Amino acid sequence: MTGNATHQPATAPGDLFRLDGRRAVVIGAGSGIGAASARALAAHGAGVVCADRDLAAATATAAATGGEPYLLDILDRAAVRAAPAELGDVDVLVFTPATNIRRRLVDYADEEFDHIVDLNLRAPFDLVRAFGRPMAERGRGSIIGVSSIRAVTVEPAQGIYSATKAGLVALLNTAAAELGPLGVRVNTLAPGVVESPMTTWAQSDPVRYDAYAAKTVLGRWAQPEEMAGAVVFLASDAASYVTAGVLTVDGGWTAVDGRFAPPE
Template sequence: MERDYSKLFRLDGKHAVVVGAGSGIGRESALALAAQGARVTCADRDLAAAEETVSRGEHLTAYRVDVLDEDAIIRAAAELQDVDVLVFTAATNVRKRILDYTGEEFDRVVALNLRASFDLIRAFGGPMAERGSGSIMGFSSIRATTVEPGQSVYAATKAGLVQLLRTAAAELGPSGVRVNAIAPGVVETPLTAQIKANQAWYDAYAQKGALGRWATPDELAGAVVYLASDASSFVTGSVLHVDGGWTAVDGRFDPPN
């Protein structure tokens, strides 16, 4: 049967859950998935923020979940049945050099960036495998491969997330579930507000990539729709960089002609 390419990115009849849908990349991802026909559950610890996302589109429902609570994730997976697509964006960062880091800060970053991801994959991946289909995507970062002083634990969690997702792809693939990572570059979100407040720091980041600027959250939504849709039916265990060329460009010196 020939594929109908006019519907390649459509998600009609699909149920997507976006964790972290109350702001930033999560919000734009939820809106984009809904625009392609999906029924989207906008999950967030901040219910009011999730409801704000819901007010901006159609086929959207708000749902409160704290992903630091494993039992809450298990309940969510049980209540939000027949999930075809899982997207999770929630993350935190403590920018400190290793010698200045505390054990509490280490645990806090790992708990949200890595342990919560582990719990989400298990809770939602199991039912997907039983149904024989599904797409899971987690947000890694350019910091999974390129680092700078002050990014140690964040970078470690984002690199660890890539390997966690790749392993899930290997284990769930035979059951028809695809699992991928999206690795953004610098994006104007609440997580990067500290950098944006420092003009020199902000400009340095903008100049690092090939496009010479930061991304806005909506520029990540296309990657989410792609990985959720049949357009990526043979894509799993991959890392999709949406970084404006950051990881492709050395950026330290522009040689003369």
């Protein structure tokens, strides 16, 4: 891959967030942040491919967005390698899938470690490699991966998850450095606590749910739709000079040191 980054054309202020004529692939579009992102990208004019290992869920999101469903298990390396050719030119790639096993480090089984690393870090590497190359060859594209505030703030029993999310930030920053001169922007979204299928274990525990809500400045959990605006921004011309960025959307969680309010 050779060449220089293409000059970013001027965009009218009212059109900065429009994605008309662009093709976006959202992996994990069957639920949660992925589904919300697919809906938001479509609402801003993108043609959206709703990819998920659950084809029925992907089909439901596609029906709601006017997009197209696509069956993809990102743990299947051959399927990931084949996807760009099957899908054609892709302008925006968003990927959200991740997993977690809550266990202290000394208690992890080897296969549990491998499973988390495979889905949270190896699979994103495969996606960046597969989709980044054709984007670079065309001289344009935006890749957005979903990390977590756990990349920078750890919690007991979430160590491997945190390690993979920190690794994902480093991976995507490296991709940004390598693909930026070829016209491809790469950024990371770092959510806080979001009411999604991945966090049902905490949502079902009133004590933990309330404690997590109280840790945010806003005093509540986020909805998946509240992550979608950040995805649209990073995909659009509004973020034409944003790459190697980590956009934290956490209700202020990582900014606040404890909950002590000093007397006035």
